[in-house]
Amino acid sequence: MQQPPQIHVVIVGGGIVGLITAIGLLKRNVSVKIYEQARSFREIGAGVAFTANAMTCMEHLDPAIVEAVNAVATPNGEDAENPNDHLRFHDGYHWDPNDAENTDDKLLDLLHTGHKGFQGCNRAHLLDELVKLIPKHAVEFRKRLVSYHESGTARRIQLRFEDGSTAEADMIIGCDGNKSRVRQLILGEHNPAAFVHFSHKVAYRALVPMDRAEPVLGHFKAHNQHMHAGPDAHILHFPVTNHTLLNVVAFVTETDDWPLEDANGPRNMTADATREDLREAFRAWGPTVRSIVDLLPENLSKWAIFDAYDHPAPTYVRGRLCIAATRPRLISSPRARGIGVEDALALCTLIEMVVNTLSESSNPDSDTPALIEAALQVYDEVRMPRSQWLVKSSREACDIYEWKYPATKTDWGKCMAEITARSHKLWYFDIEGMLNDLRKGYSSRTSSLSEDAIGSNGLVTGEGKWEAVF
Numbered sequence: 052m053q054q055p056p057q058i059h060v061v062i063v064g065g066g067i068v069g070l071i072t073a074i075g076l077l078k079r080n081v082s083v084k085i086y087e088q089a090r091s092f093r094e095i096g097a098g099v100a101f102t103a104n105a106m107t108c109m110e111h112l113d114p115a116i117v118e119a120v121n122a123v124a125t126p127n128g129e130d131a132e133n134p135n136d137h138l139r140f141h142d143g144y145h146w147d148p149n150d151a152e153n154t155d156d157k158l159l160d161l162l163h164t165g166h167k168g169f170q171g172c173n174r175a176h177l178l179d180e181l182v183k184l185i186p187k188h189a190v191e192f193r194k195r196l197v198s199y200h201e202s203g204t205a206r207r208i209q210l211r212f213e214d215g216s217t218a219e220a221d222m223i224i225g226c227d228g229n230k231s232r233v234r235q236l237i238l239g240e241h242n243p244a245a246f247v248h249f250s251h252k253v254a255y256r257a258l259v260p261m262d263r264a265e266p267v268l269g270h271f272k273a274h275n276q277h278m279h280a281g282p283d284a285h286i287l288h289f290p291v292t293n294h295t296l297l298n299v300v301a302f303v304t305e306t307d308d309w310p311l312e313d314a315n316g317p318r319n320m321t322a323d324a325t326r327e328d329l330r331e332a333f334r335a336w337g338p339t340v341r342s343i344v345d346l347l348p349e350n351l352s353k354w355a356i357f358d359a360y361d362h363p364a365p366t367y368v369r370g371r372l373c374i375a376a377t378r379p380r381l382i383s384s385p386r387a388r389g390i391g392v393e394d395a396l397a398l399c400t401l402i403e404m405v406v407n408t409l410s411e412s413s414n415p416d417s418d419t420p421a422l423i424e425a426a427l428q429v430y431d432e433v434r435m436p437r438s439q440w441l442v443k444s445s446r447e448a449c450d451i452y453e454w455k456y457p458a459t460k461t462d463w464g465k466c467m468a469e470i471t472a473r474s475h476k477l478w479y480f481d482i483e484g485m486l487n488d489l490r491k492g493y494s495s496r497t498s499s500l501s502e503d504a505i506g507s508n509g510l511v512t513g514e515g516k517w518e519a520v521f
């Protein structure tokens with residue numbers, strides 16, 4: 052008997068979610084290749100943090116991913132065996148100059164983040180660990196996807212890259228970030244939902260050596276995760292790299308627009324900035340927050356934050372293309388990484404089901420496209436509500452921290468109730484429930500397929516069409 056042809060998956064983008072998805076597929080013996088437009092995996096060093104829920108998803112994907120994270124993760128608080136399970140919220144703004152000692156940076160509340168809370172990692176170190184789990188031949192750099200082509204008769208999709216080279220795939224997963232090409236190919240280049248839009252927030256990020264941070268913040272604050280809230284801005288910091296560095300992120304409102312393109316062509320999502328700009332933004336804040344700003348380097352970058360709030364995508368799927376974790380949102384606490392890992396788990400689970408169905412198919416070559424399309428429809432149905440909620444909730448959470456969300460304003464009791472409810476929805480996600488929904492959805496969609504198509508000849512998946520001009 053002939054071996055069924057292996058499914059070959061292409062992942063566009065070699066960020067953390069792209070790598071994790073690839074590792075999950077390799078673990079399931081699925082052939083996969085990552086195409087990354089940069090020259091290497093190294094990216095700007097910034098901190099990332101995963102929730103306990105994201106760690107559980109990684110365990111399902113491949114326990115080796117959890118080991119990779121643990122190898123570089125820094126627990127909240129100094130006692131690794133008994134980490135601090137809380138993110139602490141402080142009022143960074145109000146203070147009385149006559150009584151600074153008692154009024155500056157008052158603790159507002161503690162948010163319970165689950166056992167071990169967030170695991171803060173240095174992004175570059177994590178990428179290094181993840182890369183070790185991926186064979187060299189499964190990655191190509193300097194490949195920028197331009198277009199793809201499906202024909203009614205050929206089983207595989209053709210991909211075309213900017214350098215003129217081509218590749219083939221049974222399906223394409225876009226993990227290609229804010230300016231996602233795959234998102235444009237799914238939604239159409241003239242659709243505003245195919246692009247992210249400026250949220251009028253910029254983030255300044257820096258890693259500060261702990262031996263400089265500690266004398267300023269005190270031992271406890273420097274080694275535990277903190278959020279300092281106030282009007283129109285907030286600052287978050289957490290220890291990374293085994294407590295040798297403090298990761299600081301300051302979110303500030305920017306009233307000017309930030310188009311993706313201007314008269315000179317595409318605009319960078321980052322721009323040069325200075326500590327002076329940030330001093331200005333936090334001029335009226337309390338001494339603690341201003342001393343954090345003083346710790347930052349003189350020359351900084353600011354990152355424009357783009358999100359999908361203004362134009363939510365109606366779908367994340369088209370035929371055999373989908374996007375994972377390419378739903379940029381305002382990440383204003385170390386909480387948002389989990390959802391891309393959930394996407395990765397959903398996709399790996401569905402692809403495994405397709406492989407299992409194919410192993411029993413008498414005509415795998417012609418069944419593959421329809422099974423993958425069915426699987427991706429299930430992905431869209433199951434993941435869409437949560438993803439869209441996240442985009443909306445992230446923007447609103449930012450307003451809550453900054454005391455301008457209409458339902459909570461400056462009432463910190465109400466703010467905290469909202470933050471807690473939203474955080475718990477994010478963290479205490481029913482992973483088993485998601486996996487069940489995927490299994491049910493897949494079997495109902497594919498059982499109807501099998502009645503009229505699977506096993507018979509010539510399953511037609513649509514007329515050949517060029518999705519974008521080469």
Ligand SMILES: *[C@@H]1O[C@H](CO)[C@@H](O)[C@H](O)[C@H]1NC(C)=O
Binds near residue numbers: 122293
């Ligand atoms: C982190 O630092 C502690 C204390 O200095 C040390 O015992 C431990 O081995 C370090 N861990 C890593 C992963 O470097």
Ligand SMILES: *[C@@H]1O[C@H](CO)[C@@H](O)[C@H](O)[C@H]1NC(C)=O
Binds near residue numbers: 317318319
């Ligand atoms: C964008 O950033 C790159 C790399 O940092 C730089 O070389 C380029 O000049 C920047 N472009 C603009 C328009 O600022």
Ligand SMILES: *[C@@H]1O[C@H](CO)[C@@H](O)[C@H](O)[C@H]1NC(C)=O
Binds near residue numbers: 349350
């Ligand atoms: C910051 O940038 C300014 C202007 O480009 C330069 O003169 C200065 O030396 C830089 N400072 C540091 C610490 O690199």
Ligand SMILES: *[C@@H]1O[C@H](CO)[C@@H](O)[C@H](O)[C@H]1NC(C)=O
Binds near residue numbers: 229354379380382
């Ligand atoms: C993409 O957007 C997110 C949130 O807006 C931001 O944190 C991230 O740094 C951006 N990535 C790039 C490569 O610009």
